[in-house]
Amino acid sequence: xxxxxxxxxxxxxxxxxxxxxxxxxxxxxxxxxxxxxxxxxxxxxxxxxxxxxxxxxxxxxxxxxxxxxxxxxxxxxxxxxxxxxxxxxxxxxxxxxxxxxxxxxxxxxxxxxxxxxxxxxxxxxxxxxxxxxxxxxxxxxxxxxxxxxxxxxxxxxxxxxxxxxxxxxxxxxxxxxxxxxxxxxxxxxxxxxxxxxxxxxxxxxxxxxxxxxxxxxxxxxxxxxxxxxxxxxxxxxxxxxxxxxxxxxxxxxxxxxxxxxxxxxxxxxxxxxxxxxxxxxxxxxxxxxxxxxxxxxxxxxxxxxxxxxxxxxxxxxxxxxxxxxxxxxxxxxxxxxxxxxxxxxxxxxxxxxxxxxxxxxxxxxxxxxxxxxxxxxxxxxxxxxxxxxxxxxxxxxxxxxxxxxxxxxxxxxxxxxxxxxxxxxxxxxxxxxxxxxxxxxxxxxxxxxxxxxxxxxxxxxxxxxxxxxxxxxxxxxxxxxxxxxxxxxxxxxxxxxxxxxxxxxxxxxxxxxxxxxxxxxxxxxxxxxxxxxxxxxxxxxxxxxxxxxxxxxxxxxxxxxxxxxxxxxxxxxxxxxxxxxxxxxxxxxxxxxxxxxxxxxxxxxxxxxxxxxxxxxxxxxxxxxxxxxxxxxxxxxxxxxxxxxxxxxxxxxxxxxxxxxxxxxxxxxxxxxxxxxxxxxxxxxxxxxxxxxxxxxxxxxxxxxxxxxxxxxxxxxxxxxxxxxxxxxxx
Amino acid sequence: xxxxxxxxxxxxxxxxxxxxxxxxxxxxxxxxxxxxxxxxxxxxxxxxxxxxxxxxxxxxxxxxxxxxxxxxxxxxxxxxxxxxxxxxxxxxxxxxxxxxxxxxxxxxxxxxxxxxxxxxxxxxxxxxxxxxxxxxxxxxxxxxxxxxxxxxxxxxxxxxxxxxxxxxxxxxxxxxxxxxxxxxxxxxxxxxxxxxxxxxxxxxxxxxxxxxxxxxxxxxxxxxxxxxxxxxxxxxxxxxxxxxxxxxxxxx
Numbered sequence: 016x017x018x019x020x021x022x023x024x025x026x027x028x029x030x031x032x033x034x035x036x037x038x039x040x041x042x043x044x045x046x047x048x049x050x051x052x053x054x055x056x057x058x059x060x061x062x063x064x065x066x067x068x069x070x071x072x073x074x075x076x077x078x079x080x081x082x083x084x085x086x087x088x089x090x091x092x093x094x095x096x097x098x099x100x101x102x103x104x105x106x107x108x109x110x111x112x113x114x115x116x117x118x119x120x121x122x123x124x125x126x127x128x129x130x131x132x133x134x135x136x137x138x139x140x141x142x143x144x145x146x147x148x149x150x151x152x153x154x155x156x157x158x159x160x161x162x163x164x165x166x167x168x169x170x171x172x173x174x175x176x177x178x179x180x181x182x183x184x185x186x187x188x189x190x191x192x193x194x195x196x197x198x199x200x201x202x203x204x205x206x207x208x209x210x211x212x213x214x215x216x217x218x219x220x221x222x223x224x225x226x227x228x229x230x231x232x233x234x235x236x237x238x239x240x241x242x243x244x245x246x247x248x249x250x251x252x253x254x255x256x257x258x259x260x261x262x263x264x265x266x267x268x269x270x271x272x273x274x275x276x277x278x279x280x281x282x283x284x285x286x287x288x289x290x291x292x293x294x295x296x297x298x299x300x301x302x303x304x305x306x307x308x309x310x311x312x313x314x315x316x317x318x319x320x321x322x323x324x325x326x327x328x329x330x331x332x333x334x335x336x337x338x339x340x341x342x343x344x345x346x347x348x349x350x351x352x353x354x355x356x357x358x359x360x361x362x363x364x365x366x367x368x369x370x371x372x373x374x375x376x377x378x379x380x381x382x383x384x385x386x387x388x389x390x391x392x393x394x395x396x397x398x399x400x401x402x403x404x405x406x407x408x409x410x411x412x413x414x415x416x417x418x419x420x421x422x423x424x425x426x427x428x429x430x431x432x433x434x435x436x437x438x439x440x441x442x443x444x445x446x447x448x449x450x451x452x453x454x455x456x457x458x459x460x461x462x463x464x465x466x467x468x469x470x471x472x473x474x475x476x477x478x479x480x481x482x483x484x485x486x487x488x489x490x491x492x493x494x495x496x497x498x499x500x501x502x503x504x505x506x507x508x509x510x511x512x513x514x515x516x517x518x519x520x521x522x523x524x525x526x527x528x529x530x531x532x533x534x535x536x537x538x539x540x541x542x543x544x545x546x547x548x549x550x551x552x553x554x555x556x557x558x559x560x561x562x563x564x565x566x567x568x569x570x571x572x573x574x575x576x577x578x579x580x581x582x583x584x585x586x587x588x589x590x591x592x593x594x595x596x597x598x599x600x601x602x603x604x605x606x607x608x609x610x611x612x613x614x615x616x617x618x619x620x621x622x623x624x625x626x627x628x629x630x631x632x633x634x635x636x637x638x639x640x641x642x643x644x645x646x647x648x649x650x651x652x653x654x655x656x657x658x659x660x661x662x663x664x665x666x667x668x669x670x671x672x673x674x675x676x677x678x679x680x681x682x683x684x685x686x687x688x689x690x691x692x693x694x695x696x697x698x699x700x701x702x703x704x705x706x707x708x709x710x711x712x713x714x715x716x717x718x719x720x721x722x723x724x725x726x727x728x729x730x731x732x733x734x735x736x737x738x739x740x741x742x743x744x745x746x
Numbered sequence: 747x748x749x750x751x752x753x754x755x756x757x758x759x760x761x762x763x764x765x766x767x768x769x770x771x772x773x774x775x776x777x778x779x780x781x782x783x784x785x786x787x788x789x790x791x792x793x794x795x796x797x798x799x800x801x802x803x804x805x806x807x808x809x810x811x812x813x814x815x816x817x818x819x820x821x822x823x824x825x826x827x828x829x830x831x832x833x834x835x836x837x838x839x840x841x842x843x844x845x846x847x848x849x850x851x852x853x854x855x856x857x858x859x860x861x862x863x864x865x866x867x868x869x870x871x872x873x874x875x876x877x878x879x880x881x882x883x884x885x886x887x888x889x890x891x892x893x894x895x896x897x898x899x900x901x902x903x904x905x906x907x908x909x910x911x912x913x914x915x916x917x918x919x920x921x922x923x924x925x926x927x928x929x930x931x932x933x934x935x936x937x938x939x940x941x942x943x944x945x946x947x948x949x950x951x952x953x954x955x956x957x958x959x960x961x962x963x964x965x966x967x968x969x970x971x972x973x974x975x976x977x978x979x980x981x982x983x984x985x986x987x988x989x990x991x992x993x994x995x996x997x998x
Contacts, residue, residue, distance in 0.1 A: 045839060449760050
């Protein structure tokens with residue numbers, strides 16, 4: 016990807032405004048857009064509402080058909096049904112009539128046959144549930160009732176439940192009658208009188224209903240509302256040939272992107288707001304009508320003004336985020352039709368983030384606020400529910416995550432717009448054989464962005480399935496070794512090596528295997544040791560913030576015991592050196608080199624760190640790995656070589672292992688360096704501060720010095736891949 | 747005024763591998779001159795002109811418009827040229843006047859300056875009748891006029907016409923060529939690319955024949971005729987195309 020140098024000029028507000036206003040006018044003149052955004056929400060919900068009311072008429076309980084076979088005791092003293100055969104109000108618990116028919120089989124018919132008949136009635140739908148009454152006999156004092164129903168049918172299941180509840184009520188009265196006959200009170204049998212009371216004001220009920228539903232509806236429409244204009248604004252313009260007209264005008268690419276993005280965001284917000292308002296209006300009217308006599312209607316009234324305000328606050332950044340993503344994705348398409356195909360993947364990625372907060376028990380906390388979109392959703396919900404203090408606590412994290420996501424998405428969209436290969440993609444027929452031949456024939460010294468992302472995907476998917484397959488804890492160190500080394504070699508190193516061999520021309524360059532300058536190696540040696548106390552402190556901080564669950568803790572104990580039982584050198588080889596080599600070759604090697612192409616230094620550092628973090632199984636490890644990955648990526652970028660990162664990674668792992676042993680032979684160490692804490696052996700504060708300062712000095716040196724060795728610089732300069740359209744001719 | 751030196755452009759193609767669309771092309775155009783770029787379809791003409799309009803970036807070589815480099819000073823270059831191409835369509839959902847005004851404003855024009863200039867253009871191009879009609883309803887010839895008005899609104903010193911007569915009827919094409927001649931006489935620096943030989947013969951002061959990304963020969967019509975000892979331009983053109991391609995300077 017390349018950037019036009021003059022596009023580094025600051026975008027002019029006036030030009031952005033011109034582009035924005037033109038796009039808005041253009042979209043408002045498009046019948047399809049107007050229909051989707053304005054007309055559809057206005058007519059959709061009333062239509063749905065009227066349909067719902069039609070269906071509701073059919074869906075009203077039809078009345079269960081229930082049959083009791085046999086005779087209840089004391090039926091004359093304690094009738095279950097009235098003269099017309101309906102269950103008495105005190106037993107049915109509702110005003111709706113519930114009919115029960117009684118059936119008396121001939122006395123000589125065997126019970127098994129009666130039961131078989133009853134089952135047949137239920138299966139054939141003649142009745143929904145049957146109660147089989149076996150009177151008290153000489154061998155037992157109680158009357159036995161078998162309630163037959165089929166859980167395969169909803170009607171039968173409900174009828175069974177209703178019959179059971181009716182009989183329960185009758186049983187209480189029957190017991191009362193019998194106790195009274197013996198001069199006792201029912202209180203002996205029921206010493207507790209329980210009643211559940213909902214103390215939430217009617218408004219809170221409404222808030223909880225809307226706080227779940229509204230953000231969902233709002234976000235789904237924000238996503239949909241962003242996509243269609245985005246496709247028309249980029250892919251549509253490509254198709255109609257107007258994009259090139261705009262690109263050859265004095266407007267900078269940045270101005271075009273910002274103008275279009277703002278227009279898409281406006282439509283996203285408008286679609287979402289109109290849909291929510293229309294749904295609210297229709298929804299509240301319909302529920303009021305349907306449950307006119309019911310208490311529910313109070314609970315599903317209109318949400319308060321403040322909850323709508325909080326929704327609006329959450330909607331703006333998310334609509335902006337969706338719009339940037341939609342714009343970037345739509346830029347990939349050559350035509351509107353192709354653009355429509357990209358909606359589904361975008362939805363598939365967006366929906367889980369919107370659905371996740373809807374799951375029961377999901378609340379705003381330090382973990383969930385880390386998830387983009389979901390975090391903002393939960394924040395809005397917390398605000399609607401009126402838990403302001405909780406919302407305020409997590410606000411910074413949610414804002415930070417949303418800002419990062421927004422920044423990355425807009426940057427992606429902007430870069431797509433500067434990429435000729437994306438803007439002027441030809442419409443050649445794509446065939447698999449052509450593509451395979453092309454991938455092999457036209458390979459470069461180093462992997463492309465897409466290839467490195469593919470490699471990371473292969474690694475992550477492999478590790479995911481490997482973790483599912485392994486469910487037995489290792490019994491001895493040999494098994495543990497196998498469990499660590501096999502995935503490292505087979506699932507992390509092998510894909511990187513294979514892809515380097517097949518997709519690139521130089522194994523050495525695609526894996527970043529260059530010798531760095533001497534100073535850089537020295538720095539890496541010091542950093543390997545000096546960074547560890549900071550890393551330990553960071554890990555402790557992460558565990559304080561996100562405590563390990565008891566299951567994870569329990570699972571880790573036998574693992575630690577096994578590691579400590581092996582000789583230190585062996586543990587270091589298996590758990591420090593092998594993982595460092597494999598992970599670094601894959602992540603800071605192949606993945607990093609690919610992401611670094613076309614001035615993607617920042618992308619390489621952040622992308623590699625994120626993928627490296629994802630490759631760890633335990634969440635707390637992932638967070639620590641993210642920070643470590645950022646640092647290792649930066650060092651790799653500065654030195655142009657994998658080796659310093661590998662060195663730091665290996666010594667960090669090795670020191671963690673030695674520290675975990677908790678033993679120290681040298682009194683010097685225990686005096687100045689180490690101390691025992693409840694979390695095990697740790698570093699003393701003074702030592703941590705000293706080494707942190709030392710690390711900072713090393714990092715400062717790395718940020719300044721000329722670190723890329725002459726030879727490495729030469730190979731770096733000669734191999735960076737030009738953008739697809741910008742390949743140097745081989746003359 | 748336009749100086750193109752050893753300009754190359756290649757890109758990745760799934761079927762053909764690394765495809766060289768433009769191969770070390772050099773030429774220059776002075777003010778008051780119409781420079782014809784003649785070549786069959788796929789010769790690389792459009793790629794050269796896209797690079798000049800800064801929509802594409804060259805792989806190697808330089809191109810300068812009034813001394814401004816197309817790669818490093820693209821925004822400046824775009825202010826100086828008017829680009830009319832088959833690939834630069836107009837907005838269907840806007841009227842002719844709205845399009846011309848929109849691009850005028852992007853060029854920083856405002857108020858009476860923009861109004862007077864656009865009125866003059868509408869008159870000159872005889873667009874008054876359809877200036878307020880949405881472009882979706884215009885004929886090909888009318889659309890081309892809107893495109894030209896759009897490209898001329900800022901009165902650029904350099905004009906690029908890429909296959910501008912494609913799809914136009916004889917009458918409209920003829921009046922377009924007449925307009926280009928007038929612009930030349932007004933001192934504009936013009937590049938006119940086409941695959942139609944008669945247009946080049948009648949219009950261009952100097953001609954470059956392009957084929958497979960390279961310029962095969964360059965010069966005025968008379969120079970070309972005398973150099974190849976061929977009076978008939980069509981024969982001359984086919985003669986050039988059927989010769990084996992020269993090896994470019996600097997190749998191994």
